[in-house]
Amino acid sequence: MSKLKLIIKREYLAKVRNKSFVIMTFLSPILMVGMIVLIAFLTEVNDSEKRVIAVLNESEYFSNEFNSTESISYVKYRDLNLEKAMDSTLSMSYYGLLYIPNENSLEKIAKQASFYTQDNAVGYVTERIERVFENRLRRDRLQRLGVSPEEFATIEKDFDLHTSTFKGEENIKGLNMMKAFVGGAFGYLIMMFIIIYGGFVMRSVIEEKTSRIIEVIISSVKPFQLMLGKIIGTSLAGLTQFAIWIFSASLLLVVALLLLDIDLDVMASNHALTSNPMMSMPTPQESEMEFWAKEFFNLPLLLLVISFAVYFVLGYLIYSSIYAAIGAAVDNETDTQQFIFPIILPLMLAIYVGFFSVFNNPHGPIAVGFSLFPLTSPIVMLMRLPGGIGEGGVPLWQLVTSILLLIITFLAIVWLAAKIYRVGILMYGKKPTYRELFKWLKY
Amino acid sequence: MSHILVAEGVSKSFGNHVALSNISLEIPKNCIYGLLGPNGAGKTTLIRIINQISFPDTGKVFFDGELLAPHHIATIGYLPEERGLYKSMKVGEQVLYLAQLKGLSKTEAKKRLKYWFERFEIGDWWNKKIQELSKGMAQKIQFIVTVLHEPKLLIFDEPFSGFDPINANKIKDEILALKEKGTSIIFSTHRMESVEELCEYITLIHESEKLLDGKLSDIKKAYKNNVFDIGLQTEENAESILKSLNGSFQITHSNYNLKENQFDFSVQLPSKDTSNILSKLSTLGNINHFKETVPSANDIFIETVKSKGQ
Numbered sequence: 001m002s003k004l005k006l007i008i009k010r011e012y013l014a015k016v017r018n019k020s021f022v023i024m025t026f027l028s029p030i031l032m033v034g035m036i037v038l039i040a041f042l043t044e045v046n047d048s049e050k051r052v053i054a055v056l057n058e059s060e061y062f063s064n065e066f067n068s069t070e071s072i073s074y075v076k077y078r079d080l081n082l083e084k085a086m087d088s089t090l091s092m093s094y095y096g097l098l099y100i101p102n103e104n105s106l107e108k109i110a111k112q113a114s115f116y117t118q119d120n121a122v123g124y125v126t127e128r129i130e131r132v133f134e135n136r137l138r139r140d141r142l143q144r145l146g147v148s149p150e151e152f153a154t155i156e157k158d159f160d161l162h163t164s165t166f167k168g169e170e171n172i173k174g175l176n177m178m179k180a181f182v183g184g185a186f187g188y189l190i191m192m193f194i195i196i197y198g199g200f201v202m203r204s205v206i207e208e209k210t211s212r213i214i215e216v217i218i219s220s221v222k223p224f225q226l227m228l229g230k231i232i233g234t235s236l237a238g239l240t241q242f243a244i245w246i247f248s249a250s251l252l253l254v255v256a257l258l259l260l261d262i263d264l265d266v267m268a269s270n271h272a273l274t275s276n277p278m279m280s281m282p283t284p285q286e287s288e289m290e291f292w293a294k295e296f297f298n299l300p301l302l303l304l305v306i307s308f309a310v311y312f313v314l315g316y317l318i319y320s321s322i323y324a325a326i327g328a329a330v331d332n333e334t335d336t337q338q339f340i341f342p343i344i345l346p347l348m349l350a351i352y353v354g355f356f357s358v359f360n361n362p363h364g365p366i367a368v369g370f371s372l373f374p375l376t377s378p379i380v381m382l383m384r385l386p387g388g389i390g391e392g393g394v395p396l397w398q399l400v401t402s403i404l405l406l407i408i409t410f411l412a413i414v415w416l417a418a419k420i421y422r423v424g425i426l427m428y429g430k431k432p433t434y435r436e437l438f439k440w441l442k443y
Numbered sequence: 444m445s446h447i448l449v450a451e452g453v454s455k456s457f458g459n460h461v462a463l464s465n466i467s468l469e470i471p472k473n474c475i476y477g478l479l480g481p482n483g484a485g486k487t488t489l490i491r492i493i494n495q496i497s498f499p500d501t502g503k504v505f506f507d508g509e510l511l512a513p514h515h516i517a518t519i520g521y522l523p524e525e526r527g528l529y530k531s532m533k534v535g536e537q538v539l540y541l542a543q544l545k546g547l548s549k550t551e552a553k554k555r556l557k558y559w560f561e562r563f564e565i566g567d568w569w570n571k572k573i574q575e576l577s578k579g580m581a582q583k584i585q586f587i588v589t590v591l592h593e594p595k596l597l598i599f600d601e602p603f604s605g606f607d608p609i610n611a612n613k614i615k616d617e618i619l620a621l622k623e624k625g626t627s628i629i630f631s632t633h634r635m636e637s638v639e640e641l642c643e644y645i646t647l648i649h650e651s652e653k654l655l656d657g658k659l660s661d662i663k664k665a666y667k668n669n670v671f672d673i674g675l676q677t678e679e680n681a682e683s684i685l686k687s688l689n690g691s692f693q694i695t696h697s698n699y700n701l702k703e704n705q706f707d708f709s710v711q712l713p714s715k716d717t718s719n720i721l722s723k724l725s726t727l728g729n730i731n732h733f734k735e736t737v738p739s740a741n742d743i744f745i746e747t748v749k750s751k752g753q
Contacts, residue, residue, distance in 0.1 A: 003544055006540065006543050006544060007544075010540055014529075014531075014532070207529075207530075208529075211527035211528065211529065211530055212523070212525045212526050212527030213526075213527045213528050213529055215523035215524075215525050215526055215527070216521075216523060216526055216527070216528070216541065216585065216588065217541070217544065218494075218496050219494040219495075219496060219516065219519070219521040219523075220516060220541070220544040220545050221544055426491075426496070428525075439458060
């Protein structure tokens with residue numbers, strides 16, 4: 001047992017002392033934040049483009065329907081024919097020309113109206129114009145059925161469904177978004193960890209093989225001990241990195257709260273009040289920032305951090321033993337491609353299933369299935385967990401089953417990987433095929 | 444018990460490839476035992492079985508009278524042919540790590556390392572990384588790691604590869620010194636010069652089978668074929684001498700030095716009996732040397748492997 005400890009210690013120190021580890025630990029959060037800011041900035045720049053649309057309206061309708069907004073402004077042409085209006089639109093380099101002819105009925109006008117642009121019109125512009133027409137047409141049709149404009153206005157009023165859980169807890173839409181965001185972030189983090197740290201394990205095995213130190217070590221320790229020590233040592237390094245991130249993130253959070261002058265006590269009392277359905281909508285005094293912060297603290301954060309650790313460790317153990325077996329099977333990193341793709345596939349699948357299905361329906365059959373299947377459960381389950389455990393969240397039996405399945409799979413995969421590893425580390429000069437790997441299992 | 448290692452009918456195959464077939468060996472204590480054979484003969488497989496890296500399909504291995512078991516690993520030292528170290532790890536840390544893996548405590552390992560580092564005059568390497576050292580330097584570190592835990596049995600696989608002649612000599616002296624201290628040594632190689640110098644016993648493995656084994660001196664005796672090198676100081680014409688000898692003896696090659704009237708030749712005798720040729724030679728001139736040729740390990744190696752191939 002003490003040999004295993006020695007190996008774990010060496011692998012851990014080798015990883016943690018590595019310059020790239022230090023750089024990655026401290027630089028990547030900064031990069032991440034920088035990336036988010038950059039994306040937000042670019043989106044802003046992209047959206048801030050204002051499109052000018054010329055309107056040639058020969059009809060008696062639509063005289064005040066086209067009003068400039070933030071993203072579209074309308075220029076109204078008068079007393080021009082269509083040809084001249086087109087020339088003018090082009091020469092002024094407006095985005096497009098909306099032509100509304102004069103006919104004897106609104107229906108006909110709408111049918112004949114057309115929108116000219118240089119190339120395909122951007123989706124939201126045509127949508128906006130279509131909506132104006134639809135609105136006008138609806139009012140016109142209803143009027144013909146005897147509905148007055150005033151009555152029409154009351155018909156058109158928006159409706160917000162009041163949502164709540166059975167416990168009486170307010171189910172604010174913001175919370176769902178927050179859940180999706182946090183769950184997605186955790187799931188994504190696990191995938192990145194598995195790919196990055198699995199890669200570390202694999203490279204470390206290849207390094208031992210190419211430097212031939214494996215020949216020296218293998219006479220003192222069992223291959224299985226060496227593989228396990230390597231995997232555990234590397235995962236401890238990963239957890240160290242994660243702990244540093246959590247610590248610095250909470251530090252940053254506290255600093256941010258202080259800077260924004262948000263009182264945690266007030267927040268806590270707000271939290272208590274949310275169980276009262278009457279009090280839950282953000283009051284006007286609360287800033288939007290405070291609202292989001294409050295929602296964030298409404299999440300089962302402790303559960304999330306603990307289950308992240310559990311799922312990360314188990315998922316990582318499964319995947320990195322596969323990575324270790326691959327490292328043992330090949331002679332250099334370029335040969336690993338054919339084997340790595342099938343490993344990354346379930347991870348990608350988990351992420352996509354998570355984003356497209358789990359967020360919309362966290363407890364639907366697809367979400368449940370993928371959060372039980374051991375190769376995808378670390379990611380998918382974490383995407384479901386922000387909803388909590390038990391009533392309204394993930395049923396406890398599903399959580400337990402998925403962890404048990406993970407443990408069983410882990411044992412089976414490690415057993416298989418160790419067999420490949422044992423043979424592979426002492427094989428040189430051959431690029432193995434899947435069939436050969438299968439043969440190694442029987443040695 | 445006079446044997447450090449006994450193998451009984453050890454066989455091993457990988458898929459369809461037979462690596463060892465029915466090998467039996469007895470390696471006496473406190474000697475240097477040469478494990479010889481061409482590349483791919485099965486030497487490394489045998490060594491890996493002794494080190495319990497792989498396990499025989501059939502047959503048994505006994506270490507110091509006991510059936511080979513995991514705890515014996517701590518009393519075996521193995522220097523593999525293909526060897527290396529962690530490149531980015533410091534020398535001191537690395538040797539301590541490897542020594543501890545062999546079961547030494549940290550303090551004991553440090554004490555012994557100090558002795559060896561002073562002996563090889565490499566004390567100032569402690570904080571260097573392996574990638575800063577030359578190949579020969581790294582080999583020295585590996586030698587130290589192999590012997591540090593004072594094993595009963597040492598296995599050296601091509602120990603001199605990577606050393607310059609001076610350092611190779613140093614390592615050879617260390618190996619002999621370890622033997623003097625009572626260590627048993629298995630020496631695997633295909634370099635025959637070092638076999639002649641070091642080994643008392645040898646075994647020859649070829650294509651997974653043992654071709655011969657035993658004491659090197661006995662094997663050599665068995666391989667003697669009554670060839671003698673003879674030097675003759677004579678006034679007589681070389682051709683007439685050849686003529687007079689060729690009738691009754693088989694001369695393999697000859698050389699006549701005119702200036703010094705020196706005639707050197709080798710002769711193949713039909714039996715061990717030398718009286719016949721000696722009496723004949725004494726009539727022709729003065730004999731200045733008469734020596735039975737002993738086959739070198741190299742000759743035996745090549746001859747045995749060749750005859751097996753036919």
